[in-house]
Amino acid sequence: MPDRLTLAALNDADRTSFVAALDGIFEHAPWVAEASFAARPFATVAALHEAMMQAVLSRPIEERLAFVRLHPDLAGKAARAGEMAAESVSEQAGLGLDRLSDAEYARFERLNAEYDGRFGIPFVICVRRQTRDAVLAAFERRLGHAPGAELAAALAEIGHITRLRLVERVDGPGAPAVAGRLTTHVLDTQSGCPAEGVRVQLYEIGHSARALLLETRTNADGRTDQPLLGGGPLRIGTYELVFHVGPYFAAKSPALPERPFLDEVPLRFGIAEPEGHYHVPLIATPWSYATYRGS
Template identity: 45%
Template sequence: MTTLDDLNLLDTAAFVERLSGIYEHSPWIPERAAGRRPFATLAALKLALQDAVSEASDDERLSLLRAHPELAGKAAIAGSLTAESTGEQAASGLDRCSPAEFAALHELNAAYNARFGFPFILAVKGPTGQGLARRDIVATFRRRLADGRAGELAEALRQVHRIAEIRLNALLGVELAFGPDIMAWAEELGAISDENGDESGQGTDRVLTCAYMTPAHRRTAAKLAAWMRAAGMDVHFDAVGNVVGRYAAAPGTQADAPPRALLTGSHYDTVRNGGKYDGRLGILLPLAIVRHLHARGERLPYHLDVIGFAEEEGVRFRSTFLGSSALAGRFDPALLDALDADGTSMRAALQEAGHDPAAIPAIARDPASLLGFVEVHIEQGPVLLERGLALGVVSAIAGSSRYLVELDGLAGHAGTTPMHMRRDAAAAAAEIVLLVERRCGEQGAGALVGTVGQLAVPGGSVNVIPGRCRLSLDIRAADDAVRLAAVGDVLDGITAICARRRIDHHVEELLQAAAAPCAPRLMDRLGEAVERAGLPRVDLPSGAGHDAMAMAAVTDVAMLFTRCGNGGISHNPLETMTADDADVAARVLLDFLRDFLHSDR
């Protein structure tokens, strides 16, 4: 079995030969990566190979793509694939396609090549490395066939790197310690849904909705609790529905009495028709770590609390961060009277699930008992994906300003009212959308974002000038001063637009949430652990809200982002990640946990 040490000691020619099957018919890739030896970790080797491709010419990258065979194509039928490609296609049953499936793939291959000029490339062993089903391969093929060429070229290269990653694991006999179980647990939870389920709450793997205190939500909580107990934790459900698992500190390791706790975790509820990893990764990943520590008989010098927060998304009662805000002592009791779409109050839903709403204030944590809160989360965006990096250290969670804007003009006949005499509410709305895009684009990539996510013309008709329009406004930034300056400019711009167009307007504030900066000392420790794993430290803000925002009210917080696949999409069934990324994130967090108090400074 080849080892990383073996690869570091080989001369360049032997190194290239040993890695000849990793990138399809492209020995120039390991040849260019060889100069970066020695590699301290497998992650560093993977990154060096990836960088060799990134630094290559456009023609070289295109040649790399064209070196790959079509899926179930002529080379597969003729038996002329490389051994690696033969095994990969067989793992997904592409060697056992029916005549109709072969015909469909042949048609897709031809259309794809004609559109893009290179073959469709997909790591058919999939996110887990165990193989995708043929129906999923065909569905992905059809979806990507509709992409633009630049985006598809980038995605094809990402798939090449994923194929290489799986092949390197096989060459070096790598067995991922954490990733496969994390992925398997996420799949198991993803099958429990409010949508399309039977009476037990068991849903399909295609529609995942898990709203607060529904039967599916309660089944998910029960499963998390069972896994936590099996991993060696003491577990309880608190009054708001959080699942709290404690991995107790080693006796006598802190002068404090009792020892303080480091908290980690995330939420287990989902949006409607959501993804399997949003929130849940941040529970399952530390769960896998605790199970590993428990199996080794290893204790940390502090309590480690893994928390499955019961609600963050606001789907059922339209109020977010219920679980984490309760732990932070910020739960608003008035929310207990909120009603869902069926008229059920939050209070009644909690009581039906066996919780005591009156006990919610008592679950608030004393800041003096806490060492901090660290949350692992999928990025829910494309930054890490486009940089080719598995992990990123979050610098701050963006604050958000949200508004509902009502515009009142004058409806009139579309054929008889001259353009200069119109009071068109939709035209004003269109100008406002462009104002938001222009103003929020001034700050630089990712520093400030503005979105009009809802836009409606109530009672609109094809032959009537719109007299009313309604739109939402969401402006976010990791720096509150930057956000509030943009908000002021946009609101002033709305006033000016409406005055010029003779439109009455009303702006209703829906939300003001301050940014939550991550603690520099915790960021540095996470960054050091990332670098010890052989990856560069990259800091990036989070545009999405997370439970760490609520926890920042009572303790220092930090976040570790993991890469999203499929263009960085989240809150969507296409949300995906890989077992390898989950594994390296778990190893980084484990390193962070072991080093946490030793590196106190």
């Protein structure tokens, strides 16, 4: 990644430097930066991104379709053959789309072909905002779109992709929100205090498998030292937190039954807003618990 630019430097740059500095934000489309140049100066990074998106959205439909066609297939031959633009490669790699099994690859090939036959464009999705499970669900769902709605959906995803790239490239005021956060809090309402030292696991729940994302313990305030997820978009998907409250309560209440009523408490929930804050607390006693989407 090149050094980060500042928005001030961009506002001061001449046309050639401006376009060069934004190269690759919109893949194979230097004209997007060209068309945004006139709108300088930009008060915020968000305003710069909106101007660039506006440059795309104001084009006639045929040019918008041609622009989308410049994007690589998802998990397609280009990903396998290493022919994608460097940034596309690393973004898809984060989801493991560059190392699919043959069966998974075949499924993506089938979906890509069906999608291309229906819409005449490649399936574009901001993979950094998705679990693999969610990518497949979105693929199936968007195949049911009318062409106009689907072109809008593809462009909205390009908005997500380029917003992320721009925030990483350009430093300045008014950066658009691209990061979400998952946090938790374990409260012991038997004793009226935070529950310290409770083992917490976070799983990603796929259609047929579950993957352990991390394991940690609650601190003296009943929270985790770091957010469970954060620093970038949350991936749309289904998750499960497992709180190992059995040992915690057994240490406090020796008279509890050997097979406690509550031991490993799973909280399963969906994340639909990658830039949102999901606070998912556990309010528990040895005989009850509650959770909610908090703030």
